[in-house]
Amino acid sequence: MSRSPFFIASLAAGALFAGQVLAQPVQVAPLAAPDAFSTPGRTTGLPADLWRGASAETVARVLPLLATKPLSPAAAQLARRVLATGAAGPSGIGGDPALIGLRANALIALGDPQAAAAILARAPGLERSAELSQAAAESALLAGDDARACAIAERLGAGRGQIYWLRLRAYCQVLAGEKGAAQLTFELAQTQARDAVYGRLMTAKLTGAAAGAASLRNGLDYALSRSLGLDISAAKPAPAVAAAVSPEERAWSVPEPDPSAHGFMAAADQTPGPAMWTMTLIRGAATGQGKDRGRYEGAALLMAALSPDLGVSENGDLAGFSTPAGKAPAGRALALTRAVAARAAGETALLALWTATEAGAGGVALGDRVQIVHALRQVGLTDEAHAFAAEGLAGLK
Numbered sequence: 601m602s603r604s605p606f607f608i609a610s611l612a613a614g615a616l617f618a619g620q621v622l623a624q625p626v627q628v629a630p631l632a633a634p635d636a637f638s639t640p641g642r643t644t645g646l647p648a649d650l651w652r653g654a655s656a657e658t659v660a661r662v663l664p665l666l667a668t669k670p671l672s673p674a675a676a677q678l679a680r681r682v683l684a685t686g687a688a689g690p691s692g693i694g695g696d697p698a699l700i701g702l703r704a705n706a707l708i709a710l711g712d713p714q715a716a717a718a719i720l721a722r723a724p725g726l727e728r729s730a731e732l733s734q735a736a737a738e739s740a741l742l743a744g745d746d747a748r749a750c751a752i753a754e755r756l757g758a759g760r761g762q763i764y765w766l767r768l769r770a771y772c773q774v775l776a777g778e779k780g781a782a783q784l785t786f787e788l789a790q791t792q793a794r795d796a797v798y799g800r801l802m803t804a805k806l807t808g809a810a811a812g813a814a815s816l817r818n819g820l821d822y823a824l825s826r827s828l829g830l831d832i833s834a835a836k837p838a839p840a841v842a843a844a845v846s847p848e849e850r851a852w853s854v855p856e857p858d859p860s861a862h863g864f865m866a867a868a869d870q871t872p873g874p875a876m877w878t879m880t881l882i883r884g885a886a887t888g889q890g891k892d893r894g895r896y897e898g899a900a901l902l903m904a905a906l907s908p909d910l911g912v913s914e915n916g917d918l919a920g921f922s923t924p925a926g927k928a929p930a931g932r933a934l935a936l937t938r939a940v941a942a943r944a945a946g947e948t949a950l951l952a953l954w955t956a957t958e959a960g961a962g963g964v965a966l967g968d969r970v971q972i973v974h975a976l977r978q979v980g981l982t983d984e985a986h987a988f989a990a991e992g993l994a995g996l997k
Contacts, residue, residue, distance in 0.1 A: 635688065635689040635693050635694055635695050636689050636693055636694070636695055636696060636699035636700045636703060637651060637685070637686070637687055637688065637689035637690075637693065637703070638686060638687070638688060638689065639686055639700075639718070639719045639722045639723070640684065640685065640686025640718065640719075641683070641684035641685075641686070641707060641712065641714070641715025641716065641718045641719050642684045642712075642714065642715045642718065644681050644682075644684050644685045646681065646682065646685045646687070646945070647687070647945075648686075648687050648688065649687065649688075650682065650685050650687040650945055650946045651687055651688060651689050651690045651693075651946040651947075652944060652946070653939070653942045653943070653944030653946075653947055654689075654690035654944055654946040654947040654950065655690060655947060656690045656691065656692045656693050658690075658935075658947060658950050658951065658954075659689070659690055659693060659699070659950065660699075661954065662950045662951075662953055662954045662957070663699065663702045663703060663706060664702055665953075665954065665957040666679050666683070666702075666706035666709070666710070666953060666957065667702055667705040667706040667708075667709050668709070669957040669958075669960070670960050670961040671710070671953075671956055671957065671960075671961065672956065672959070672960075672961055672962065672963035672964070672991060673987070673991060674963070674984070674987040674988045674990070674991040675952075675953060675956035675957075675963070675964075675988075676710050676711070676839075677854075677983075677984060677987050678949055678952065678953060678956075678976070678981065678984040678987070678988075679706065679710055679949075679953050680707065680710050680711070680712050680715070681981075681983075681984065682946060682949045682950075683703055683706055683707050683710070683715075684707060684712060684715040687946075690946070690947075695724065697723065697724070697725045697726070697728060697729035697731070697732040698729055698731045698732065700719065700720075700723045700729075700732055700735075701723075701729055701730075701731030701732035701733070701734065701735045702731060702735075703716075703719065704716040704719050704720050704723075704732070704735035704736070704739070705731070705734070705735045705738070707719070708735065708738055708739060708742070708819075708840040709838070709839065709840055710839060710840070711839035711840055711842060711843045712843065713738075713739050713742045713743070713840055713843050713844055714843070716735060716739050717739045717743065720732070720735055720736045720739055723736070726752065726755075727752075727755045727756055727757050727758075728757055728758055729758060729759075730756065730758050730759025730760075730762055730764075730765070733752050733753075733755075733756050733759075734764055734765075736752050737749040737752045737753060737768060737819070738818065738819035738820075738840070739819070740752065740819075741819030741820055741822060741823040742819045742822060742840060742841065742843075742844035743844065744823075744826070744844075746771075746772075746775060746823055746827070749768065749772070749819075749823070750768075750771075750772035750775065750776075753765055753768050753769055753772055754772075763789060763792055763793045764820075766785055766788055766789035766792065767786075767789045767795075767798055767802075767820060768820055769785050770782045770783075770785040770786040770789060770802060771802065771805070771820065771823065771824060773785060774802075774805050774806060775827075779806060782806060783806055786802050786806065797815045797817065797821065798820070798821070798824075800812055801815060801821065801824040801825065801828065802824065804828055805824060805827065805828060811825075811828045811830055813830065813831075813834065813835060814828075814830035814831055814832050814834060814835040815835060816832065816835045816836065816837035816838060816841040816842075816845070817838050817841070818838060818840070818841065819840070819841070819844075821841075822837075822841050822844060822845075832845060854983040854984075854986055854987055855986065855987060855990035855991075856986060856990065857874075857902065857903065857906065857986055857989035857990040857992075857993055858990070858993075859877050859880075859881060859899050859903065859993060861993075862899070862993050862994060862996065864880075864881060864884065864895070864896065864899050865877075865880055865881075865884070873907075874903045874904070874906040874907035875907040875909050875910055877903045878900050878903040878904045878907055878910060878914060879914060881896050881899045881900035881903060882896075882900050882914060882917045882918070884896040884900075885897045885900055885917075885921065886917075891997070894922075894923070895996045895997070897921045897922070897923050898923060898966050898992070898996045899993055899996060900918065900921070901918065901921065901923060901966070901970045902966075902969065902970060902973060902989045902992045902993060903989070904918055904970075905970050905971075905973035905974035905977065905985075905989065906973060906974075906977055906985060906986070906989055908977075923966060923967060923970075924966075924967055925967040926955070926964065926965045926966070926967030926968030926969070926970075926971060927955075927958070927959070927964075927965045927967070927968060928954075928955045928958075928968050928971075932951060932954060932955065933971065935947075935951055936948060936951045936952065936971065936972075936975055937975075939951060939975070939979075940974075940975045940978045940979055943978075943979055944979070945979040945980055945981060948975050948976065948978075948979045948981070949976070949979075949981060949984075951975075952972040952975060952976065955968050955972070956972075963991055963992070963995060966992065966996075969988055969989075969991075969992045970992075972985075972988055973985045973988045973989045973992070976988065
């Protein structure tokens, strides 16, 4: 069957076009490498853009503090939630193993070793980072998996001479029946940094001497005390060890800030809500004397920080209060204000926690607390704003 010249030309053009299409190289977009915050520790309900607008400099300053400084219950609740969230980290943060280790260590110190273990299970480069490996070893010891902790210590390629690894290595050597090597490593560790509690427990492990009381300061103390058969229930545990001793899934409660629970007013006389509470507390401050006036002012400020709908009259009343400003430096206070304006929730949380680490377990000063409550509410961390306000109400004297 004959074909027209037009039909033949069309087939040729089609074949040429198909060849050109097949010859085009396939463009493959590389997947972004996971950073120090991408892996979730648990479901927190916070968004994937938690760290949008956050500063890598703030992370670098605050993360080490959260792993070492005591916090009040409200601050610890905030830290646990933001650190356990899986979300792309601040711009420029990268996947530095040391940062992943600090994040995990902070969660362990804050009593959430389960979240730390979930993060560490997917952490790359474990053996190349002493910080990351220490977090993994502690989580293993707290889980009762001494063999995994010792395997981590054995594979470590950096920082093997640090005091933590000397102490753990001595423990692992005695578990392996290498008592001579364990004795030498133990003596080296004690020479480098003497620790009376560790010394007592390791001496008992090496020689069979009386061990004394159990110690639950950290995972290694817990492992030693457990292996010696000591009464764990008689020792006061650090938060991370407490979570290991009672490993049930925790649901950290969010207290409601209720002024009537602290003697400011009768709940039956009120329509509950921050705005109504604030107006009643303002009236109490106007008639109160001495300490009573100060308590009412503090309570009114905390409730006002939770209320988005106060009128101009109440705003003027609040401005006349004599409650002093907080202790946070002016630069951090300004940074917090700017983070709130940018709706940068992660940055807001870290700046609040920075001030909380300086205040310690007793909690932040009232002036700082009012600003923190307002800031957290503004960026959507409402549960944590309520917890800070409730903690503040309970502490008013």
